[in-house]
């Protein structure tokens with residue numbers, strides 16, 4: 001049996017350290033389907049409440065998608081509609097609410113494989129008499145707690161790390177108006193788009209000028225109650241730097257020049273977000289059409 005080695009940890013930690021929101025992707029370089037498949041396989045293995053597996057995805061591959069699907073990609077987001085126009089792949093991550101309705105079947109599957117309960121037969125009976133009716137009655141509360149979105153986040157995060165581990169870049173983008181996409185992708189009513197993710201080979205230095213700012217560790221994590229910061233051991237910090245999980249913070253000295261160069265190559269103005277008028281027009285049009 002393979003022993004747990006330092007290297008195994010390094011790979012995961014380095015992938016975490018290398019992940020960035022990569023906004024500049026090479027539009028001319030398609031992504032191998034195998035690499036996308038590995039991302040999806042990683043998402044599939046993520047843990048879900050009650051094993052409902054509500055995270056579903058539609059992969060839009062620029063090279064093979066219909067013109068109608070490409071035209072349905074959003075005109076913009078709060079920062080950077082150009083990302084949709086240049087990404088060779090966009091993953092449309094969705095929640096399938098029907099999966100929650102089917103939860104009882106998933107629980108029985110867990111019982112069947114010994115992942116739920118000690119005695120299989122008694123567990124099946126208990127599921128039918130008590131647990132499944134309880135979940136049904138509490139479904140609104142459970143949904144309201146955002147737990148399904150947590151599951152989706154876990155799946156997307158795993159896929160994202162596998163993307164970086166394979167040398168790809170990605171950026172998650174919120175879709176402000178999904179009307180056109182729903183129609184073009186023929187999404188069923190029980191699907192909700194949670195986020196779009198651009199995927200491709202980075203056109204910028206994969207380090208994107210360094211790790212993006214984070215609030216101090218001590219301001220985010222506590223021990224045994226709010227207020228008492230979880231102690232941050234400097235030795236662990238040093239170890240994680242060695243393992244490339246903690247990397248140089250942004251910006252690198254050449255980031256400004258790189259951005260100017262990228263801005264010219266992508267035909268961007270000096271600020272992100274100049275597609276806001278187009279977004280407002282798009283949303284207004286959606287409002288008119290829904291009247």
Ligand SMILES: Cc1cc2nc3c(=O)[nH]c(=O)nc-3n(C[C@H](O)[C@H](O)[C@H](O)COP(=O)(O)O)c2cc1C
Nearest residue numbers: 019020021022077078079080171172173174195212
């Ligand atoms: C759910 C979600 C939605 C996001 N939406 C956008 C977006 O619409 N446009 C964008 O440029 N970045 C978007 N981002 C990326 C964040 O801006 C980015 O994660 C943050 O600035 C930190 O940078 P980093 O991911 O490189 O560490 C989104 C990230 C998440 C997790």
